Amino acid sequence: MPADKVPDTPVEVLVDLLTKAKEIAAASGNVPEELTSHVQKALDIATGLDDYLENMSTQESEHLAELYKKTVAHDWDQVHKEGKTKFRLPKECITGHVEGQTLKMLVHMSQAKRVLEIGMFTGYGALSMAEALPDDGCLIACELEPYLKEFAQPIFDKSPHGKKIIVKTGSAMDTLKELATADEQFDMIFIDADKNNYINYYKLILDNNLLRLRGVMCVDNSLFKAKVYLKDTTDSNGLALREFNQFVCTDPRVEQVIIPVRDGISVIRRVSAAAECLRTQSKITDDEVFRGVQGRPILDRMRLDGKVAYVTGAGQGIGRAFAHALGEAGAKVAVVDLDQVKAEAVAKELFLKGINSISITADISKSEDVQRMIATIVSKWGAIHIACNNAGINMNSASEDTSLEEWDQTFNVNLRGTFMCCQAAGRVMLKQGYGKIINTASMASLIVPHPQKQLSYNTSKAGVVKLTQTLGTEWIDRGVRVNCISPGIVDTPLIHSESLRPLVQRWLSDIPAGRLAQVTDLQAAVVYLASDASDYMTGHNLVIEGGQSLW
Numbered sequence: 025m026p027a028d029k030v031p032d033t034p035v036e037v038l039v040d041l042l043t044k045a046k047e048i049a050a051a052s053g054n055v056p057e058e059l060t061s062h063v064q065k066a067l068d069i070a071t072g073l074d075d076y077l078e079n080m081s082t083q084e085s086e087h088l089a090e091l092y093k094k095t096v097a098h099d100w101d102q103v104h105k106e107g108k109t110k111f112r113l114p115k116e117c118i119t120g121h122v123e124g125q126t127l128k129m130l131v132h133m134s135q136a137k138r139v140l141e142i143g144m145f146t147g148y149g150a151l152s153m154a155e156a157l158p159d160d161g162c163l164i165a166c167e168l169e170p171y172l173k174e175f176a177q178p179i180f181d182k183s184p185h186g187k188k189i190i191v192k193t194g195s196a197m198d199t200l201k202e203l204a205t206a207d208e209q210f211d212m213i214f215i216d217a218d219k220n221n222y223i224n225y226y227k228l229i230l231d232n233n234l235l236r237l238r239g240v241m242c243v244d245n246s247l248f249k250a251k252v253y254l255k256d257t258t259d260s261n262g263l264a265l266r267e268f269n270q271f272v273c274t275d276p277r278v279e280q281v282i283i284p285v286r287d288g289i290s291v292i293r294r295v296s297a298a299a300e301c302l303r304t305q306s307k308i309t310d311d312e313v314f315r316g317v318q319g320r321p322i323l324d325r326m327r328l329d330g331k332v333a334y335v336t337g338a339g340q341g342i343g344r345a346f347a348h349a350l351g352e353a354g355a356k357v358a359v360v361d362l363d364q365v366k367a368e369a370v371a372k373e374l375f376l377k378g379i380n381s382i383s384i385t386a387d388i389s390k391s392e393d394v395q396r397m398i399a400t401i402v403s404k405w406g407a408i409h410i411a412c413n414n415a416g417i418n419m420n421s422a423s424e425d426t427s428l429e430e431w432d433q434t435f436n437v438n439l440r441g442t443f444m445c446c447q448a449a450g451r452v453m454l455k456q457g458y459g460k461i462i463n464t465a466s467m468a469s470l471i472v473p474h475p476q477k478q479l480s481y482n483t484s485k486a487g488v489v490k491l492t493q494t495l496g497t498e499w500i501d502r503g504v505r506v507n508c509i510s511p512g513i514v515d516t517p518l519i520h521s522e523s524l525r526p527l528v529q530r531w532l533s534d535i536p537a538g539r540l541a542q543v544t545d546l547q548a549a550v551v552y553l554a555s556d557a558s559d560y561m562t563g564h565n566l567v568i569e570g571g572q573s574l575w
């Protein structure tokens with residue numbers, strides 16, 4: 025710590041005191057060597073801590089580094105003297121690298137999309153958090169001093185994340201009231217402004233639901249240079265923070281922990297709605313609708329954590345999109361395809377996203393391949409919870425010309441193959457007493473798509489629906505649900521070929537949605553059907569075709 029620096033955190037206070045103690049010991053001459061050595065050791069520990077945290081935290085981005093440099097180089101006293109800021113702002117206000125990284129990590133961990141910051145200063149914390157937000161995320165930063173918005177904006181404009189930040193200048197309390205009136209809600213709120221108002225910000229936030237249920241609130245300076253726990257504190261900010269910590273700690277609406285990073289960061293989360301009702305003795309119907317099934321809100325009920333899934337035909341197109349969706353929702357995924365290279369490539373994609381996956385090469389029209397596929401998955405992961413039977417082929421011919429070869433080939437993959445997969449996976453699932461089978465049928469099971477001629481395809485897919493209905497009703501009382509998804513015409517590279525272009529124009533005029541399906545349009549459906557949220561659904565044909573079958 026530079027000699028002229030005022031200690032700003034408990035560790036810096038310790039360093040300051042130990043340095044003074046060491047100087048006194050050195051001047052006094054008759055201090056036992058052991059004591060001097062202990063003081064030196066304590067000083068080394070305290071001095072090294074912040075530097076070590078700094079060095080071991082992931083490097084800040086170039087824009088944050090620029091913002092930091094610009095902030096510490098600025099003459100804030102001069103700016104104040106010139107009347108450009110209402111208050112004298114010490115450059116030490118800035119959160120800086122380690123705290124910025126902590127905030128960024130919390131945004132990532134809470135998967136926040138909307139963040140509110142109270143007290144922006146030059147925007148270091150704001151930009152750190154914005155870097156962790158998704159592209160459509162938003163951070164509203166409240167700042168009293170309009171000068172600071174002007175100061176930060178050029179760097180926000182340079183950063184690819186700056187567009188997520190909206191600065192609202194003026195009193196934070198006024199902004200909070202406006203946000204509350206507009207029923208705004210945030211996933212994460214960071215309080216870092218005038219200390220004596222912390223308690224008022226906190227109360228306004230909780231009383232108006234500005235922090236959504238399961239949201240996280242972070243509060244800076246909650247150790248306030250150790251003054252919150254030192255008995256002789258008279259400093260008004262220290263006392264305000266002490267009162268604030270005490271209030272939050274006994275507030276039944278929340279849980280909190282203070283992390284001793286820099287000057288202390290409180291991490292506060294809202295606890296369950298049920299606890300809130302007990303506290304306020306509100307009259308509620310305390311059932312699964314209110315608490316969520318097994319205490320899980322609806323989106324969590326669609327998670328597939330710990331589940332084992334396979335997807336056939338997953339080397340490309342719809343199957344690949346299904347494999348990604350199931351993996352993103354938490355399942356381990358076996359990527360099955362006839363084409364080994366494609367199966368391996370998709371399994372690799374999943375692995376890179378942190379999804380446990382394997383690739384299996386199998387031709388689902390061959391019984392031995394289907395048995396091997398099931399045996400491989402069971403021996404690797406011990407179960408099969410989700411079977412996505414998606415592989416299929418499509419051949420075109422006028423019915424009067426359709427060969428038995430085309431008919432047999434189509435049926436061997438689309439219907440016989442799907443049946444074999446259902447049966448083999450079903451046997452495992454019936455033993456487990458649990459399973460979700462999702463077959464890929466087609467809108468062609470409902471309508472006769474035209475002008476292309478595809479009798480065997482249409483008929484085989486109608487068979488997949490009947491297969492699904494029959495198995496779905498036969499197995500549900502033993503815990504196995506069987507449903508299918510019927511996509512409309514899916515946009516694949518093949519469709520854009522010269523020869524198919526006129527057909528695409530024709531199809532588009534038949535689709536109320538005015539566009540072809542993207543594979544991503546089908547992903548939520550497979551996750552829903554694979555999850556416990558759809559447990560009462562069986563034998564269903566979930567049609568996703570932009571309304572085409574209704575025209």
Ligand SMILES: C[S@@+](CC[C@H](N)C(=O)[O-])C[C@H]1O[C@@H](n2cnc3c(N)ncnc32)[C@H](O)[C@@H]1O
Nearest residue numbers: 117118119143144145149168195196216217218
């Ligand atoms: C400690 S600094 C914030 C540091 C900032 N969070 C960062 O990441 O660097 C406190 C900021 O709060 C602002 N502030 C103080 N009182 C305020 C109020 N009543 N309303 C809005 N902002 C306020 C100050 O102007 C100052 O910029």
